[in-house]
Amino acid sequence: MAGTLAVETSHLLRNCAKGSPLLRSIRSSLSTGKPLQSVRFASRMPMNTGVLFVPQQEAWVVERMGRFYRILQPGVNVLIPMIDKIRYVQSLKEIAIDIPKQAAITSDNVTLNLDGVLYLRVTNPYKASYGVEDPEFAITQIAQTSMRSEIGKIPLDNVFRERESLNLAIVEIINKASDSWGIACLRYEIRDIKLPTRVQEAMQMQVEAERKKRAAILESEGIKEAEINVAEGRKQSRILASEADKQEQMNRAEGEASAIKARASAKADALKVVAERLRGSYGMDAASLSIAEQYVAAFGKLAKASNTLILPSNSSDVPAMVTQAMMAYKTISGASLAEKLIDEEEKQLGGWENRQEAGKS
Numbered sequence: 001m002a003g004t005l006a007v008e009t010s011h012l013l014r015n016c017a018k019g020s021p022l023l024r025s026i027r028s029s030l031s032t033g034k035p036l037q038s039v040r041f042a043s044r045m046p047m048n049t050g051v052l053f054v055p056q057q058e059a060w061v062v063e064r065m066g067r068f069y070r071i072l073q074p075g076v077n078v079l080i081p082m083i084d085k086i087r088y089v090q091s092l093k094e095i096a097i098d099i100p101k102q103a104a105i106t107s108d109n110v111t112l113n114l115d116g117v118l119y120l121r122v123t124n125p126y127k128a129s130y131g132v133e134d135p136e137f138a139i140t141q142i143a144q145t146s147m148r149s150e151i152g153k154i155p156l157d158n159v160f161r162e163r164e165s166l167n168l169a170i171v172e173i174i175n176k177a178s179d180s181w182g183i184a185c186l187r188y189e190i191r192d193i194k195l196p197t198r199v200q201e202a203m204q205m206q207v208e209a210e211r212k213k214r215a216a217i218l219e220s221e222g223i224k225e226a227e228i229n230v231a232e233g234r235k236q237s238r239i240l241a242s243e244a245d246k247q248e249q250m251n252r253a254e255g256e257a258s259a260i261k262a263r264a265s266a267k268a269d270a271l272k273v274v275a276e277r278l279r280g281s282y283g284m285d286a287a288s289l290s291i292a293e294q295y296v297a298a299f300g301k302l303a304k305a306s307n308t309l310i311l312p313s314n315s316s317d318v319p320a321m322v323t324q325a326m327m328a329y330k331t332i333s334g335a336s337l338a339e340k341l342i343d344e345e346e347k348q349l350g351g352w353e354n355r356q357e358a359g360k361s
Helices: 002-015 021-032 125-130 135-151 163-181 197-278 283-300 318-360
Strands: 051-054 058-064 067-072 075-078 084-091 095-105 111-122 183-194
Touching: 051 058, 058 125, 067 084, 067 125, 084 125, 095 135, 095 183, 111 135, 125 163, 135 163, 135 183, 163 183
Parallel strands: none
Antiparallel strands: 051 075, 058 067, 058 084, 095 111, 111 183
């Protein structure tokens, strides 16, 4: 089986175009033992039969007597046998090349293992054939060195956030170097970033701490909002209670005022009725009887209290007490009547003086 594989490999090497990327990739894989990478497609070396048919998306580089002559375009082409020779076959399709995993150190001295994928396309078959011996290998080396250089400019925390900017920077560096090789780098993608175990654990702990921090902040904000709502509810409750108390006091005051007015009006009406009755023939006798009854009732309550009182010597003489009360009433009534008479006399005298002055004038 090993012999068969060696024969097939030898046959493939003989039939590959001389200097083609496929040939170089196969030789590199056989010498290093690494798997065969993706390379630009190249067909077997075509023979010059005079009339040649070039496939689409391929460019055939022709030499005449060992010197570059022309590039055959897709379609029918005519060459001179034995004089013209097809030296290189370049594929114009876009291809993807695996960038091997490599170590890179960030600006904060953290070692990362990164690999990527590079997308290329031949733009100038002449430069791709004569500008560099192995374009894929050269671009791969530039991609690796550029990656290490760009990673060394930023800290670990920014590697994941600036992944897109890293890709663009690497593409720009590769295109500056590969312009003279006739190959354009379309895009570069960092495929995998592997961190050291301890760094990964530390980052995991940092993420968990950040999540716990956010949870604690949210919980504290919830408690704050709850306490604010409770305080606001208590405030509104006290305001409503004070307004209700105020309204209650106002209603009570209005009620007491109305009651006082009603009692005063009733008392005034009662006094008016009493005054009218006192003017009657038996009014004084009725008043004397009422005073005597009230005096006896008040005197009977004195013995029920334990207070020390000073009473007149004739406090048991009810007729004398009633007489004194009636005399005080008459005195007050007489003074009131005298005041009324004096007021009427003053009014009459004032009117007479006014009339005299009017007559003189």
